[in-house]
Amino acid sequence: MNNPTPDTTTRYLNVMRTRNSAAREATWLRALRQSAVERFAETGFPMLQEEDWKYTDVRPIERAAFMPLPQDAALPAVPTAGQFRLDGLSGPRVVFIDGRFSASLSAVGPLPEGATVTTLADALNSQPQVLEAHLGRYLPADGHGFAALNTALLADGAFIHLGAGTRLEQPIHVLYLTTAGAALLLPRNLIIAERDSEVTIIEHYAAVGDMAYFTNSLTEIFAGDNSTVEHYRVQEENRAAFHVSGVHVQINRSSRVISHALDLGGRLVRNDLRAVLADTGGECHLNGLYFAADRQHIDNHTHIDHAQPHCTSREFYRGVLSGRGRAVFRGRIVVRPDAQKSDARQVNNNLLLSRDAEADSQPQLEIYADDVMCSHGATVGQLDEDALFYLRTRALGDAEARDLLTYAFAREVLDRVRLAPLRVRVEHRLAAALRERGALHEVHP
Numbered sequence: 001m002n003n004p005t006p007d008t009t010t011r012y013l014n015v016m017r018t019r020n021s022a023a024r025e026a027t028w029l030r031a032l033r034q035s036a037v038e039r040f041a042e043t044g045f046p047m048l049q050e051e052d053w054k055y056t057d058v059r060p061i062e063r064a065a066f067m068p069l070p071q072d073a074a075l076p077a078v079p080t081a082g083q084f085r086l087d088g089l090s091g092p093r094v095v096f097i098d099g100r101f102s103a104s105l106s107a108v109g110p111l112p113e114g115a116t117v118t119t120l121a122d123a124l125n126s127q128p129q130v131l132e133a134h135l136g137r138y139l140p141a142d143g144h145g146f147a148a149l150n151t152a153l154l155a156d157g158a159f160i161h162l163g164a165g166t167r168l169e170q171p172i173h174v175l176y177l178t179t180a181g182a183a184l185l186l187p188r189n190l191i192i193a194e195r196d197s198e199v200t201i202i203e204h205y206a207a208v209g210d211m212a213y214f215t216n217s218l219t220e221i222f223a224g225d226n227s228t229v230e231h232y233r234v235q236e237e238n239r240a241a242f243h244v245s246g247v248h249v250q251i252n253r254s255s256r257v258i259s260h261a262l263d264l265g266g267r268l269v270r271n272d273l274r275a276v277l278a279d280t281g282g283e284c285h286l287n288g289l290y291f292a293a294d295r296q297h298i299d300n301h302t303h304i305d306h307a308q309p310h311c312t313s314r315e316f317y318r319g320v321l322s323g324r325g326r327a328v329f330r331g332r333i334v335v336r337p338d339a340q341k342s343d344a345r346q347v348n349n350n351l352l353l354s355r356d357a358e359a360d361s362q363p364q365l366e367i368y369a370d371d372v373m374c375s376h377g378a379t380v381g382q383l384d385e386d387a388l389f390y391l392r393t394r395a396l397g398d399a400e401a402r403d404l405l406t407y408a409f410a411r412e413v414l415d416r417v418r419l420a421p422l423r424v425r426v427e428h429r430l431a432a433a434l435r436e437r438g439a440l441h442e443v444h445p
Contacts, residue, residue, distance in 0.1 A: 046145060068099075091173065131190065171419060183213040191221045291322075301330045331346050414427060
C-alpha cells in the first residue's frame with residue numbers, strides 16, 4: 001500500500017464520493033465506480049519505490065490543484081480549433097473541448113449500417129447493455145491509482161462500435177482540445193470491433209495556450225474474431241501539461257491490432273499500453289515515436305501477453321532526446337505455458353542529441369513455453385560518426401549531415417504511419433520542435 005499525501009488523497013476521494021452520491025445511474029456502473037474509489041483509497045498515486053514507477057516522479061501532479069471542470073458550464077469558443085484538423089481525411093470527427101463534447105466542431109456524417117460513433121455519455125443511455133459487457137472489463141485488477149481515478153470520475157469520451165462485418169473506409173478522428181488551466185481532464189474511450197469488422201481511429205490530444213493542466217485518459221479496445229483495428233494515439237499537448245494515458249487491448253481469434261503511439265508534447269508523460277492476445281492466431285503491432293527536449297519526461301510502459309498459441313507480436317519504439325530530455329521505456333512480453341508457437345519481437349532505440357539527455361530502456365521477455373520464437377533488443381547512443389563522415393565526404397556540412405541522420409532515425413517509425421495527412425503533420429511538428437531547440441538545423445522531407 002502507498003502512503004500518498006493525505007491532503008491530495010482526501011481531496012480526490014471527496015470529489016469521487018460527492019460525485020457518486022449525486023449520480024443517478026445503473027447499478028453496474030455505480031459498482032464499477034465504487035470499486036475504483038476503493039482502489040484509489042488503497043493505492044493512491046504511484047510512488048518512486050514501486051518498480052514500475054522508479055524512474056517517473058508524479059509528485060508534481062499530486063501537489064498541483066488539478067480539479068475536474070463543471071460539466072454544465074458553457075463551452076469556450078476556440079477560433080483556432082481548425083488548425084488541429086487533419087486535412088485530407090474525410091471520416092467522422094468527434095471533438096471534445098476541455099473534456100466536454102462539442103457538437104459544433106464535430107462532424108460524424110453518414111455511417112454504414114452497424115457502425116456507431118458517438119459519445120460515451122450518449123451510449124450509456126442508448127446502448128447500456130453493450131457498455132455493461134465491455135466498459136472496465138479489459139483493465140488489470142491491480143491497476144494503478146491513475147486508472148482508478150479515471151474510472152471513479154469518468155464522465156465522457158468517445159464510443160465507437162462496429163457491428164459484425166462492418167468496415168469503415170475512412171479513419172475516425174477523436175480530438176481532445178484543452179483551453180483551461182488547472183483542469184483535471186478524464187477522457188474515457190471505448191472501441192468495440194465485432195467479428196469481421198475493420199476500423200481506424202486517431203486519438204488526438206492538443207492544447208490552445210501554455211497553461212498547466214492534467215490529462216488522465218483511458219482507452220479500452222476489443223477486437224473480435226477476424227477483425228482489424230488500427231489505433232493512433234497522437235499527443236502534442238503543451239510543454240506545461242501533464243499527461244497519463246492507458247490503452248488496454250483484448251485481441252481475439254485471428255484478429256489484428258496495430259498501435260501507433262506518437263508523443264511530441266507534455267511536461268511529464270506516462271503511457272501504459274497493455275495488449276492481451278486472448279485467442280489463437282491473434283496479432284499485434286506496436287509502433288512508437290517520442291521526442292523529449294528541455295526537461296520533458298516521457299515514460300512508455302508496454303505489456304504484451306501471449307496468452308494463447310499461434311500468436312504474433314511486433315514492437316518497434318524509437319526516441320529522440322535533446323537538451324535535458326529524459327525517456328523511459330519498459331517493454332514486457334509474457335509468453336504463457338500454453339502459448340506454443342508464439343512469435344514475438346521487440347526493439348527499442350534511443351538517439352541522444354545532447355550530453356544531458358538521458359534514456360532508460362528495459363526490454364523484458366518472460367517465456368514459459370518451449371516452442372516459440374522470441375527476441376528483444378535496445379540501444380541508446382548518439383549519431384554514428386562513420387555515417388557523419390560519409391555524408392561530409394559527399395559535400396554536406398556538419399549541421400546538414402546531423403540533420404539528415406536525425407530525421408532518418410525518426411522516419412523509420414513515421415514510415416509505418418499509413419495515413420499521409422497524419423504522417424505529414426507529425427513530421428512537421430517534430431522538425432519544428434527540433435529546430436526550435438537547436439537539435440535540428442534544417443529538414444527537407
